[in-house]
Amino acid sequence: MTVPQITLNDGRTIQQLGFGVFKVDPAETERIVSEALEIGYRHLDTAAVYGNEEGVGRAIAASGIPRDELFVTTKLWNTEQGADTTPPALAASLDRLGLDHVDLYLIHWPRPDLDRYVQTWQAFEQLRAEGLTRSIGVSNFHRPHLQRLFDETGTVPAVNQIELHPAFAQRELRAFGESHGIRTEAWGPLGQGKYDLFGEAAVAGAAAAHGVTPAQVVIRWHLQQGIILFPKSASRERIAANFDVFGFELSDAEIAAIDALDRGLRVGADPEAAVF
Numbered sequence: 001m002t003v004p005q006i007t008l009n010d011g012r013t014i015q016q017l018g019f020g021v022f023k024v025d026p027a028e029t030e031r032i033v034s035e036a037l038e039i040g041y042r043h044l045d046t047a048a049v050y051g052n053e054e055g056v057g058r059a060i061a062a063s064g065i066p067r068d069e070l071f072v073t074t075k076l077w078n079t080e081q082g083a084d085t086t087p088p089a090l091a092a093s094l095d096r097l098g099l100d101h102v103d104l105y106l107i108h109w110p111r112p113d114l115d116r117y118v119q120t121w122q123a124f125e126q127l128r129a130e131g132l133t134r135s136i137g138v139s140n141f142h143r144p145h146l147q148r149l150f151d152e153t154g155t156v157p158a159v160n161q162i163e164l165h166p167a168f169a170q171r172e173l174r175a176f177g178e179s180h181g182i183r184t185e186a187w188g189p190l191g192q193g194k195y196d197l198f199g200e201a202a203v204a205g206a207a208a209a210h211g212v213t214p215a216q217v218v219i220r221w222h223l224q225q226g227i228i229l230f231p232k233s234a235s236r237e238r239i240a241a242n243f244d245v246f247g248f249e250l251s252d253a254e255i256a257a258i259d260a261l262d263r264g265l266r267v268g269a270d271p272e273a274a275v276f
Contacts, residue, residue, distance in 0.1 A: 019230050102133050103133070146177070212245075
């Protein structure tokens with residue numbers, strides 16, 4: 001099956017549906033990522049703080065898949081922000097991944113209390129110029145954080161990876177990003193099991209109508225709105241099901257019903273207050 005490609009503001013492309021490894025046991029990561037690659041995923045999303053970059057790298061090496069067919073994202077952790085600490089942090093991630101570059105490098109959280117994300121972004125610009133990352137972006141940035149990057153560096157992030165699911169649709173932030181050419185990536189796209197998303201009538205009804213799972217419905221909801229996402233699972237069956245979402249399409253009425261579930265329900269940390 002062909003996964004849609006999204007063009008970023010730097011001209012590079014990214015597969016809209018990928019595989020994430022947040023909270024994947026490092027001891028199981030190689031097996032799980034290998035299964036995802038066997039199923040057909042070619043977009044992988046990890047982070048230094050996940051502690052499983054090595055497993056991702058081993059799976060990539062064992063797969064035999066040409067490097068140019070893969071899109072690999074990792075993220076800079078908060079304690080490594082800064083002009084001098086960012087380059088060695090990426091070097092360490094590349095060593096763990098066994099790669100000479102990543103396709104996308106993200107500032108994991110803005111940490112406005114540290115006030116280092118602008119100088120970190122300037123370091124990101126240099127890392128991109130050196131070819132150590134093809135694209136650069138941010139994660140968990142609010143509108144003021146993004147605006148400050150525009151104002152002080154002139155470089156617009158390729159993506160903003162944010163908490164996004166039907167009960168927390170982030171329409172205003174998405175629209176602001178889109179108006180500046182920033183693509184939105186969703187983390188926690190299925191709500192992380194922290195509320196009964198799959199029991200919602202709009203989701204369950206669409207699943208029954210199309211003969212698919214509630215998770216597949218929610219993934220389609222993201223895809224049909226142009227959102228980039230990478231659901232995770234440790235189960236091969238669910239990993240495969242999450243990838244098998246291109247044989248049906250939600251109607252406008254079904255999309256609208258799921259849109260109506262938005263109630264500002266954040267299930268993760270607020271980036272403005274996060275201090276970890």
